[in-house]
Structure formats: C-alpha cells, structure tokens
Amino acid sequence: MSVYNTRLWLFLEDYVYYQPRQPRVRAKDRPLQVIAVGPVRSATESLQHALIQLGYEHTYHGWDLLFEERHNMRGWAKLARRKFLGTANSGGDCDITAADFDELMGDAVAVCDIPASVFAAEMIRAYPDAKVIINTNPDLDRWHASAEKNVVAVNRSWFIYLMSWTMKDWFWAWTSCERFLLPGLFRCVGQSLDLGVMGNGKWIYREHCAMVRGLVQEEGRLLEWTAEDGWEPLCTFLQKPIPDEPFPRVNNAVGFQGRIEKLTKRWLMEGLRNLAIGIAILVVVLTVIWKM
Template sequence: MSWELLERTIYRLPEAPPRIRRAPMQVLCVGFPRTGTESLQQALIKLGYDYTYHGWDILFERPVSMPGWVGLARRKFKTHTRSRAVHGDCTITAAEFDVLLGHCTAVTDAAGSVFAAELIQAYPEAKVILNIRRDEEAWHQSACQSLVDQNSLGFWITSFFCAEMFWAWHVYQRFLWASLFRAQDGSLGRAIYGNGRWIYREHNDMIRGLVPAERLLEWSVEDGWEPLCMFLGKQVPEEEFPHANTRGEGFKERVDQITNLWVGTALRNMAITAVVVTAGVAIAYRHLR
C-alpha cells in the first residue's frame, strides 16, 4: 500500500477550509529553521503584520492544514510518481499558497525556507528577509540538537496509531525538513549532520541571487529592531526585541505540548488494536483446532 493511498483512506483528515486573502502578502522570511524564526514572528506581529505564519502553525492549526502542506511539498519534491509526472519544473501560484496562507501578511520558518523560491515568485511585491545566524557552527549545532532529536523510531511507529501524528511525521520528517536537507536515504539525522552546513550556505546564496538588493534584508536576531524596522518602514518599538523558542526552553516545551496530545490518542488506539487482534487470533485458533 502506497503512502498516498494511506493518506487518502486510513489517515484522511477533515480538510481545512481555504483561507481568504483580505490583505496582500507583505513579508517573506525565508531563512532556515533555528535562525530566530519565532522571535521574528513575534516581532512582525508587534509591527502590525497580523498574522505572521510560523512552522508551529502547521502543527497546531485547527482544522489541520498538514495535508495541504504535504500536497505542496509533494508537488515540489516528488513530482514523478507512478501516477503522474511533470516536465522538470514546479510552479506554485499565489492562489495555491493562499489556500493555506490567505489569512497571513507575513510568513517565516518552515514554509518560508522550504518554499522560498516559489514564495518569492508567487508574491513579487513582498519584501524578503533572509534571517540567518552569522555563526554557522552555532546554527548547525542548534539544528542537530533540535531537529534531529525529533526524528525517532518510536515517534514513527506511534504515528501509525494517530492520524495527526501520522501527518506531522510526513509533513516534517518525510517532506519538509527531509527535502530541505537532501535526506535521500530517508534519514533526516544523517542529512542534517552531513549536509547541514553546505545546504545552509547554498540556500542563503540562492536567496541573495534571487532577490534584488532593494527588496532584501539580511538579518540576524542579534540585530534587533533597528534594521528590521528601517527595512519595513516601521517605527522602532520601545520594548525589548522578543526572544523565543530557545533549545532549552521554548522549543522543547512546544514539542512536548503537541506530542503529548497525540500520544494519548495513539496509545488508546494501540490498546484497541491489541484487543481486536488478540480477540481475532483467539477466535481463529478456536475454529482451527
């Protein structure tokens, strides 16, 4: 049975209604994960870009939008299958992005980095922020510690007993992060450890080449409000720049929060499955004696 068949049948979830765009997309933050993406999200919301989409929204949004992101990722990264093929290209239009992002005026984190080139093409009037960490080694260590830790065999096995957990695994571990880090053998951990640094540099260079200088800001969270506000034409807030989603605090708490919701459902379904299988084996044994 193929993954696509599982997605359409056993793990099918109610589809989130398409978002309606009421304001133009204004800011695309296309830097990699672990470059202050949640701090940047909070800062942009403070500056009036409400709503600014973040990778956490993919997991926490209700109704869930994960199937939609898997669909776009499959369009980009797995365009040749037994059922369809394209002619060596992938274009995702603003209308197609708006189904998931129509309520947003800015986007950062997962969607921003994984679909950077497509978003830049789809929203040519939006300003682009390349959020980076200037210490490449510190970025790589943070990515290895955070993203790799979630790539566990236990999570994968458990995901077959909870539909939302199944989609979370596929949206991040199978498509978004796995494709971004070129995990050709299916191991996200090995890909981040082995490919992380050069892919990080390659991605940043791609953005610099794609976006005209007047439309691009290269920014690090240490830069704070001033260059961000100058680029966006906003007044600098009096409050301190937000700092969120650190490895030891915010990130782990958010992961635990959503995982605990899924694990309870998965354990219940595992128990039901065990009871049904045991009963079926017992009945079959009695009839075959």
C-alpha cells in the same frame, strides 16, 4: 521509485489517514507582505514575535502548521510532494502559485520558519510584491548543534515515530514535517534526516541563502538579518518605527522541546487508545487463527 509514490503509500495517505481539505481564502485587502526564508533554528520565532509587534499581526510560522485549530498539515505535505516527488509526467518542474499558498495560510501577512524556507523560491515568485528577509544564524557551528539537539532529536524519537501511526493528526504531523518538508529542505526525502542535517546541513544552509540572494534582484526587496541585529535594520527595511521595548528573544532549546511535549500530550491519550484497540484486534485475530 520513491516509497512515497508507491500504491501502498498513496493508499495510506488517501484512505487510511485521509483528512478533508480545509482551504482558507485570502482577503483582497490582506496581501502577503513579508517572506522570511531562514531555515529552522535561525531565530524564526523571535522574528515572528517581532513582526507581530511591528503590525504584521498574522505572521505564519511552522508551529502554526502544527498547532492551528483547523490545521492543514495534509495540505502542506501534498504541496511538498508536488515539489520534491515529481513524477515522469510532471514535466520536470514545480508550479506552485499564490492561490496554492493562500489556501493554507489564509490571511497571513507574513510567513517564516519551515513553510517559508522550504518553499522560498516558489513564494518569492508567487508574491512579487512581498519583501524578503534572509534571517540567519551567523555561527553555523552553533546552528548545527542546535539543529541536532532539537530538530534531529525529534526525528530520532522512536516513540513519536511509533505514535505517528496511531491517529490521523499524528500521522500528518510526522508526514508533513519529518517525511517531506524538513527532508525536502535538507535534500534527503526518503532518507534519514540525520544525513540531511548532520551530514550536509551547513553547506545546504549556505546554498539556500545564496539561492535566495540570486532570486531577489530588485533593489530594496531583500534584507539579510540576524537576531543580534535587533530592531534597527529590520524596522528601516520595513519602514516601521522602532518599538520602545527590547527585541523579543524566544524559542530557546527549552521552548522548542516544550512545544514538542505539548503536541505529544495533546495527542497521547487518543493515540494510546487507538494503539490498544489495534493490539486487541490483532490478539483476537491471532487467537482465532491459532484455534483453527
């Protein structure tokens, strides 16, 4: 049994770090139109900016999962739990519907990065009218180095790991991304993300793209694209006019690390305060025990 299915862990999720659901509702006139399934560090943020410029004004990205004001990090973690930690009673399958995704993404008309890559198969099935983009990094060695420098580096941070126990938001940020979503994509739930990305990342990347090609058989529904391709194939595929401005280039290593620093600063003071309170309580308890 996975540690994440033990009674102690479920007690932590459902009681100690409990956060109420904040479900969204998708308007009937705002269907999901684009699913960009490329793994992290595959020009996902550049593609998000491009889609917004093309009129997909609410393009949901992995950063939204962490930064949106009424976040649903716990909801994404629960969805990943359903997919990757099925029990003996789950029937050996994972049934995630458009309604499940709509509760988390609301009126988003496009989705990319972590949510779309982790749940690529489920989203492709749940939204049969949405177009699918496999956004890739054509140089897997370069992608691998970037993933280690950015994605894996966060998972290796003992400071962030320690602070993830000090408050609910930080706990769910770590649990959703570092325990379930990214390990799920890289087939290492319950193990080190180092193993998933550094040990197996390249072949998992290739198999992920191959899986999507196999799932999308309808003519005109699938585009394979890289940031180097720029506007033309993307606009042709989506039947949009080509913008006059250059294709957006964002989310280099400095930008990624800046986002992580922003999150850390956002929660640092509350986390340190809670840590200090916890240490003070522990000192009092140990003092009382010692005096007995």
